[in-house]
Amino acid sequence: MLVVDDEDDIRELLDMTLSRMGLDADCAANVAEARLLLSENTYQLCLTDMRLPDGDGLELVRFIGEQCRDLPVAVITAHGSMENAVSALKAGAFDYVPKPVSLEQLRALVKSVLNLPRQDVAQNEAASGALLGESQAIRQARAMIEKVARSQAPVYIGGESGSGKELAARLIHGQGARRDQAFIPVNCGAIPENLMESEFFGYKKGAFTGADADRGGFFQAAHGGTLFLDEVADLPLTMQVKLLRAIQEKRVRKVGAATEDPVDVRIISATHQNLKELVAAGRFRQDLFYRLDVIELKMPSLRECREDIPLLAESILARLALDSALPMPRLTAGALKALGEYPFPGNVRELENILERTLALSGGTEVSADDLHLASLVASGEDASSASSGGEASLQDHLDRVEKQAIMEALQKTRFNRTAAAKLLGVTFRSLRYRMERLGLNE
Ligand SMILES: Nc1ncnc2c1ncn2[C@@H]1O[C@H](COP(=O)(O)OP(=O)(O)OP(=O)(O)O)[C@@H](O)[C@H]1O
Ligand SMILES: [Mg+2]
Incomplete structure (x- = not known):
């Protein structure tokens, strides 16, 4: 370990604490000394103060990022100085620890650093990954995922519906120091507002009628691991305030509890909406956005990676065939061409749905462009002759009408609770949301 701090007593304290954990530390009092030690030795962790006599911690973070790429560096920040913490994370710091450094936090930090998978192992997993x-x-997105997996920084993932945001979040978790702990995905749009606080933070026995025992919430479940806030734009403003507080303080208070408990979670958030616009419109808190959007990862739409369509289609089809114990049909050149020209408003998820339907309906060994039933979806009217037979288009229209009606009925029965409606229809919440979007039922 390398400890960089200009105050003798702090250096000694950190050194002592680390050695009590059985770890050896070298100490430097300024940036120059640190650079020298870094050029002579290899370390597992660098812990640096923010303000140093001949420069600042950020400089060291950048230097390490360039010169010793595998070395995680954590920054000690003044208490309450969120700005420093955020800029350190943006510059590539592994994590930050607020002053005064508590033993508990230092332990957690060291533990997660030692837990980082070796880079080549992580990359192998990523290569075989999804x-x-x-x-x-896509290469850029993959490289970014690999990089941010090796830090504890909050990541905000943007991108259209079905573009792989959740997949990216799982990969970040799965390649990082927290991979042996829980990954807790939370659909922020699916929780009734009055239950939100207790779902997120848990409750104490007797907090309300029916609370007959203490219970943890999402934060407690994700302790040591990752909390994935999906569709974070759907959080009501009152909950945004509470969430901000929990993230800032790294502490949560159960409903009905008198005290707060420390929690250690990494936050990854995502939405298919434009969060910046929502901030500008006053529908999402600027301060929360600033804390969530420390590192931004944008998942490309499938239209931005058209050249990947054949590869994606083949491997998805192979997986689907395997899952349903069917022989894998061959995609004809015509089918690949049709897929290559299709706009995919629902991105990879839509491609999956199209192939799933195709596989279920086609008994053959070959899938042609017609078997894909894309015609009626492709900008209708753009080329009327390409919708080869009127029969196909009207079949799709008919299926859409039936689907629409079933969804509307379920929604009415459940008073527009989408989670309950999905259950009633026997589909997942996401599948229902996707279908509603496709059918234009969202308004
Ligand atoms: N590049 C990719 N390679 C393989 N599979 C992918 C890729 N991108 C997305 N998928 C798959 O597509 C499906 C949709 O991805 P995911 O659920 O991560 O999207 P999302 O961006 O979270 O969508 P939504 O905004 O609707 O929640 C998943 O089954 C995922 O595994
Ligand atoms: Mg998602």
Whole structure:
């Protein structure tokens, strides 16, 4: 370990604490000394103060990022100085620890650093992992995922519906120091507002009628691991305030509890909406956005990586065939061409849905462009002759009408509670949301 701090007593204290954990530390009093030690030794962790006599901690973070890429560096920040913490994370710091450094936090930090998978191992896992594609846009996303997996910084993932935001979040968790702990995905749009606080933070026995025992919430479940706030734009403003507080303080208070408990979670958030616009419109708190959007990852739409469509289609089809114990049909050149020209408003998820339907309906060994039933979806009217037979288009229209009606009925029965409606229809919440979007039922 390398400890960089200009105050003798703090250096000694950190040194002592680390050695009590059985770890050796070298100490430097300024940036120059730190650079020298870094050029002579290899370390597992660098812990640096923010303000140093001959420069600042950020400089060291950047230097390490360039010169010793595998070395995680954590920054000690003045209490309450969120700005420093955020800029350190943006500059590539592994994590930050507020002053005064508590033993508990230092332990957690060291533990997660030692838990980082070796870079080559993580990369192997990523290579065999699920984010397929060789286009520039996907390569960039993959590289970013690998990089941010090796830090504790909050990540905000943007991108259209079905573009792989949740997949990216799982990969970040799965390649990082927290991979052996829980990954808790939370659909912020699916929780009734009056239950939100207790769902997120848990409750004490007797907090309300029916609370017959203490219970943890999402934060407690994600302790040591990652909390994935999906559709974070759907959080009501009152909950945004509470969430901000929990993230800032790294503490949560159960409903009905007198005291707060410390929690250690990494926050990854995502939405298909434009969060910046929502901030500008006053529908999402600026201060919360600032804390969530420390590192931004944008998942490309499938239209931005058209060249990946054949590869994606083949591997998704192979997986689907395997899952349903069917022989894998071959996609004809015509089918690949049709897929290559299709706009995919629902991105990879839509491609999956199209192939699933195709596989279920086609008994053959070959899938042609017609078997995909894309015609009626492709900008209707753009080329009337390409909707080869009127019969197909009207079949799709008919299916859409039936689907629409079933969804509307379920929604009415459940008073427009989408989670309950999905249950009633026997589909997942996401599948229902996707279908509603496709059918234009969202308004
Ligand atoms: N590059 C990719 N390679 C392989 N599978 C992918 C890729 N991108 C997305 N998928 C798959 O597409 C589906 C949709 O991805 P995911 O659920 O992560 O999207 P999302 O962006 O979270 O969508 P939504 O905004 O609707 O929640 C998943 O089954 C995922 O595994
Ligand atoms: Mg999602």
